[in-house]
Amino acid sequence: xxxxxxxxxxxxxxxxxxxxxxxxxxxxxxxxxxxxxxxxxxxxxxxxxxxxxxxxxxxxxxxxxxxxxxxxxxxxxxxxxxxxxxxxxxxxxxxxxxxxxxxxxxxxxxxxxxxxxxxxxxxxxxxxxxxxxxxxxxxxxxxxxxxxxx
Amino acid sequence: xxxxxxxxxxxxxxxxxxxxxxxxxxxxxxxxxxxxxxxxxxxxxxxxxxxxxxxxxxxxxxxxxxxxxxxxxxxxxxxxxxxxxxxxxxxxxxxxxxxxxxxxxxxxxxxxxxxxxxxxxxxxxxxxxxxxxxxxxxxxxxxxxxxxxx
Numbered sequence: 001x002x003x004x005x006x007x008x009x010x011x012x013x014x015x016x017x018x019x020x021x022x023x024x025x026x027x028x029x030x031x032x033x034x035x036x037x038x039x040x041x042x043x044x045x046x047x048x049x050x051x052x053x054x055x056x057x058x059x060x061x062x063x064x065x066x067x068x069x070x071x072x073x074x075x076x077x078x079x080x081x082x083x084x085x086x087x088x089x090x091x092x093x094x095x096x097x098x099x100x101x102x103x104x105x106x107x108x109x110x111x112x113x114x115x116x117x118x119x120x121x122x123x124x125x126x127x128x129x130x131x132x133x134x135x136x137x138x139x140x141x142x143x144x145x146x147x148x149x150x
Numbered sequence: 151x152x153x154x155x156x157x158x159x160x161x162x163x164x165x166x167x168x169x170x171x172x173x174x175x176x177x178x179x180x181x182x183x184x185x186x187x188x189x190x191x192x193x194x195x196x197x198x199x200x201x202x203x204x205x206x207x208x209x210x211x212x213x214x215x216x217x218x219x220x221x222x223x224x225x226x227x228x229x230x231x232x233x234x235x236x237x238x239x240x241x242x243x244x245x246x247x248x249x250x251x252x253x254x255x256x257x258x259x260x261x262x263x264x265x266x267x268x269x270x271x272x273x274x275x276x277x278x279x280x281x282x283x284x285x286x287x288x289x290x291x292x293x294x295x296x297x298x299x300x
Contacts, residue, residue, distance in 0.1 A: 001231055001234070002227065002229055002231075002234075002242040002243055002244055002250065002252060003227060003234045003236065003240060003241070003242050004240075004241040004242060004243055006241075033217075033241065033243065034243075037243035037245065038243065038245035038248065039215045039217060039243050039245050040215060040245065040246065041214075041215040041246065041269035041271060041272065042192065042215045042217055042267055042268070042269050044217055044241075044243075044267075046241070064191075065189045065190060065191040065192045067183075067189060067192055067194055067267075069219065069221070069265055071219070071221070071238070071239045072238075072239060077152065077153060079152055081151055081152075084151070084152075084153045086153065088221070088222075088238075089221045089222060089263070090153060090154075091153070091154040091156075091183065091194075091196070091265070092152040092153050092154060093152055093154055093183065093184075093187035093188065093189050093194075094152055095187065095188035095189050095190065096190065096191065098188065100152065102152060113239070115219055115241070117192055117194075117217075117267060118192070119191035119192050119269055119270075119271075120269075121191060121269075121271055122191065
């Protein structure tokens with residue numbers, strides 16, 4: 001059945017972030033849609049942000065296009081150019097290799113729901129302009145900006 | 151600005167389908183989001199289906215994952231397993247190489263809006279189980295099922 005049955009996909013708020021960065025995303029509950037539906041090339045995450053939660057630390061990727069669409073509720077998109085409220089139907093695109101750190105923050109009183117997309121080709125490092133964190137794609141782990149281990 | 155300004159992207163109902171197949175999609179108005187936003191690996195189409203319009207002829211792809219999410223209104227997803235109404239927030243996944251022809255038909259009295267995603271890698275032929283039509287990816291054109299030209 002091509003229609004996605006979200007109730008059959010595990011919802012989790014796991015994160016690879018070390019503390020203190022993990023706390024900001026504790027209210028981010030997501031489902032990975034691609035594995036259970038057989039998609040191999042497109043990555044899709046169904047994400048619910050509780051009030052106050054962040055979608056991620058502000059970041060940008062080498063090698064990975066990202067795209068998101070808000071489905072219900074609203075959140076603030078924060079990036080180098082400023083802040084923009086995203087409401088149902090609003091979309092945002094983050095082309096690979098463009099060094100514009102971005103994330104969503106739910107400053108509303110209600111949960112919001114969005115889909116986040118990426119492409120399963122060409123993953124490179126992930127950069128966090130605001131904090132001492134770096135994702136090393138070759139090693140497959142988070143490090144300090146100087147490369148040392150957390 | 152990462153937020154997508156749809157008003158700045160051309161909306162069209164062009165189609166590569168020959169007649170009589172083009173008529174079914176005359177009420178399909180779409181915007182290609184990726185080119186204007188700099189995305190290279192993820193393809194995104196913002197589509198409005200007028201009442202009665204089809205999203206496409208029923209089809210499936212070699213080599214291309216497809217995914218869609220309904221944003222506003224509703225349409226009927228038609229595929230080998232039957233018919234399913236998709237409403238705001240509902241998603242459907244069509245993994246590459248799975249021979250399950252699918253399309254959306256707007257049987258409601260209102261327009262509906264959805265996003266359709268694909269991956270810009272690995273495009274193969276497109277198959278149309280209901281009609282004498284085939285997309286030949288090497289030649290880059292629509293043909294009859296026997297390979298002859300339209």
